[in-house]
Amino acid sequence: MALRFFELGNHVLGFMTTSRLDEKHLDEIECEITKLLEKYEVISIYCENASNEGMTGKAAIAHLLFKLKFKDRFDKIAIVSDVFKDKLWSKVEKTFINSDCHYYKCAERQEALQWIAC
Secondary structure, eight states: EEEEEESSSSSSSEEESOOOOOOOHHHHHHHHHHHHHHHHEEEEEEEEOOSSSSSOOHHHHHHHHHHHHTTTSEEEEEEESSSSHHHHHHHHHHHHHHSEEEEEEEGGHHHHHHHHHH
């Protein structure tokens, strides 16, 4: 499966992709985020890109606009990827979203999971 979701505690949504994230995948992700935001005032997100491909530009901009709607409701965002574009997007998100956003390489997965769960 290209996109998997999992929970890391009550207020942490995790997802992992093994294919390039496009608009269809982001619709699924945003639906899951919205469901969790209905239950909790503030949530954290763990996103792992195991595809070695960056998100499409159109999808990245659309997802940033979605996150801006809820910019005060994200506590932590962990982005795990070996794709340089994902590192750049994590810096963009830090600028616009009021959350603690960290980028980790795939080899640092355990550290990212520990950080997001605390």
